[in-house]
Amino acid sequence: MPVTLTEEQDALAAAIGEFARREIPDKETRDRLTADGPHSDEIYRKMADLGWLGIALPEAYGGADGSMTDLLVFLEETAYQQAPIGGFGTTIITAEAIKKFGSESQKQELLGGMIRGDVLAISMSEPGAGSDVGGLTCKATKTEDGWLVEGQKTWCSNAHIASHILLVARTSTEGGKHDGLTMLVVPTDVEGLEIRGIETMGGKEVNDLYFTNCRLPFDAVVGTEGQGWRQLMAGLNLERMILAGLMLGLGRRAFDDTLAYVKEREQFGRPVGSFQAMRHRIADNATELAATKLLVHDTARTIDANPTALFPKEASMAKLKATELAKHLSLEGMQMLGGYGYATEYGMERLLRQSVVSTVYGGTSEIQRDIIGKTLGL
Numbered sequence: 209m210p211v212t213l214t215e216e217q218d219a220l221a222a223a224i225g226e227f228a229r230r231e232i233p234d235k236e237t238r239d240r241l242t243a244d245g246p247h248s249d250e251i252y253r254k255m256a257d258l259g260w261l262g263i264a265l266p267e268a269y270g271g272a273d274g275s276m277t278d279l280l281v282f283l284e285e286t287a288y289q290q291a292p293i294g295g296f297g298t299t300i301i302t303a304e305a306i307k308k309f310g311s312e313s314q315k316q317e318l319l320g321g322m323i324r325g326d327v328l329a330i331s332m333s334e335p336g337a338g339s340d341v342g343g344l345t346c347k348a349t350k351t352e353d354g355w356l357v358e359g360q361k362t363w364c365s366n367a368h369i370a371s372h373i374l375l376v377a378r379t380s381t382e383g384g385k386h387d388g389l390t391m392l393v394v395p396t397d398v399e400g401l402e403i404r405g406i407e408t409m410g411g412k413e414v415n416d417l418y419f420t421n422c423r424l425p426f427d428a429v430v431g432t433e434g435q436g437w438r439q440l441m442a443g444l445n446l447e448r449m450i451l452a453g454l455m456l457g458l459g460r461r462a463f464d465d466t467l468a469y470v471k472e473r474e475q476f477g478r479p480v481g482s483f484q485a486m487r488h489r490i491a492d493n494a495t496e497l498a499a500t501k502l503l504v505h506d507t508a509r510t511i512d513a514n515p516t517a518l519f520p521k522e523a524s525m526a527k528l529k530a531t532e533l534a535k536h537l538s539l540e541g542m543q544m545l546g547g548y549g550y551a552t553e554y555g556m557e558r559l560l561r562q563s564v565v566s567t568v569y570g571g572t573s574e575i576q577r578d579i580i581g582k583t584l585g586l
Contacts, residue, residue: 211505217278221285227258228289235555238290245412246294246562247327247369255293256325264300266307269319276446276508276515280453287457290555294413295327295366297450302328302374304446305391309431309439314393321371329370329396331417332440333363339575341376341437342385346419348377348392355392355424357400361417365569367403368415370396376436389436392428399423410561445511445519448527451570452504455534455563462534462559463497466490466541469548486544493537500533521583528576534563 213221231251232238241248255261264279265271272278279300286293299322306318322328337343346359357377367373373394380388394401400422406414431439467490470481480486507526511519538560542549549556567573 211501213277213281217281220278220281223258224260224282224285224289224291227255228286228291232289232291235553238292242292242411245369246292246410247366248292249325249369251291252293252295252327253325255291256323259323261296261299261325262319262323265303265319265323269315270323271319275512276449277505277512280449280505280508283450283453284457284460287454288461289457290461290558295369297454298330298366298370299326299328300450301443301447302330302372304443305330305374305430305439306393308442309391310393311427311430313427314430318372318393326371327366327369328372328374329364329367330374330376331361331364331367332376333361335360335362338363339572341389341440344376344378344389346375346377348375348379348390348424350379350426351423353423354426355428357392357394357419357422357424359419361419362414363406363569364403364415364417365413367396367417368405368412372396373417374430376440380434386437388434389440390433391430391436391439392424393430394422394424394428408565410565441518445523447570448523448576449504449508449511451566452507452523452526452530455530455566456501456504458559458563458566459497459500459530459534459537462537462541462556462563463493465555465559466493466537466544469541469545480544489540489544493540496533497537500529504530520579524571524576524579524583527570528573528580531563531566532573535560535567538563 231254241251259272260282262271263274263282267273303319303322306314318328332341334344334346346361349356373396375392375394376389377392378388379390382388396403400420402418404416405412406416408414470486470490471479473480481490504526507522510522538556541556542560545554545556548554
C-alpha cells in the first residue's frame with residue numbers, strides 16, 4: 209500500500225523537486241555549493257525566502273504551523289534532491305526546544321532568526337559522555353551577574369555556521385545523574401567560547417567547543433533550571449523523526465540511482481540488472497524501501513494524532529530502520545556500480561559518507577535497539 213499524502217504535501221514535494229532542478233542542476237553546481245561543507249547558506253536562505261524553513265514553527269513567529277508529516281515530507285524530499293542544507297536538522301531540533309520551553313524573547317529572537325535563515329546548533333556530547341547524557345560535566349555556575357560556563361563539548365554539529373548554540377550543561381550535582389542539567393542559549397560570538405572543527409569523512413560538519421571563563425546572562429536559561437534532561441526527553445520524537453526522514457530520502461536516492469545504472473550498464477551483451485542475482489537484490493531492496501517508507505510515515509501520523517505524547521518505541525524503530533537502510537542501500541549502490549561507485553566523479557560515494565554517520569549520531573543504532581527492547585519489557 210503506497211503512502212498517501214495530502215494535495216498540499218504533494219505540492220510541497222513537487223516544488224522542492226522543481227527548486228532543486230533549477231538551483232542545483234548538476235554535480236558541478238552541487239560541488240561548488242558544498243565546497244565548504246554540506247551546508248550552503250546561499251541555498252538555505254533561498255528556501256527561507258520561500259517560507260520552507262518555518263514549516264514546523266508556530267504562525268505567531270512567521271511559521272506555517274505544519275504537522276510532523278509536513279516536516280517529514282520536507283526532510284525526505286530535500287534529502288532525495290540532495291539539497292545542501294545540512295544545518296536544517298540541528299536547527300529544527302533546537303527550535304523545538306525553544307518553542308516548547310523558551311521565553312517569549314527567546315522565541316522572537318531564535319525562531320524568528322531561523323525562519324529568516326539562521327542556523328542553530330545543540331550541544332550535548334562531551335569527551336567522556338556521549339550516549340550517557342547523565343554523565344555530562346561541562347559546568348555552568350551561577351554568579352552574582354549571571355552564569356559562568358567552563359568545560360569542553362564535542363561532536364557539536366553546525367556550531368561553526370550557527371548564530372546560537374543550545375548548550376546542555378551541569379548546574380548542580382545534587383540528586384540523580386540526570387538531575388541538575390540545564391539548557392542555556394549561547395551566542396556563538398560570545399567571549400570565552402572557542403569553536404574548533406573536527407575533520408571527518410563528511411567534511412566540515414562537527415566541532416569541539418571550549419568554554420573558558422564564558423559568561424552568560426541569567427536569562428540565557430531555557431525552560432527551568434535543573435530540568436534539562438526532562439526537556440531533552442520531550443524532543444526525542446522530533447530528533448529521531450528528523451533523522452528518519454532525511455535518511456529515507458537519501459535511501460531513495462541511492463536506490464533510484466542504482467536502479468537507473470543497472471538498467472543501462474551492459475556486460476556480456478545485456479544490462480547487468482537483467483542477471484538474476486542482481487535482479488533479486490534489487491527486488492529485496494525495493495521491498496525494504498517500501499516497508500521503511502510506510503513505517504516512517506505511519507510513525508509521523510501517530511505523533512500527529514497525539515503530539516504531546518512520547519512514542520519511544522515507534523520513533524526509535526523509525527530512526528533505526530531508516531538509517532540502517534540508507535547505509536545498506538548506499539553500500540549496495542557502490543557494489544553494483546563497481547568502480548563508478550567508488551569514484552568521486554559519481555554521487556554514490558557521497559551518499560555512503562552521508563549515510564554511515566546516521567547510524568551513530570542522534571542515538572546510535574545500538575541505543576535505539578536497547579530503547580525498543582526496554583519498551584517490550586526486556
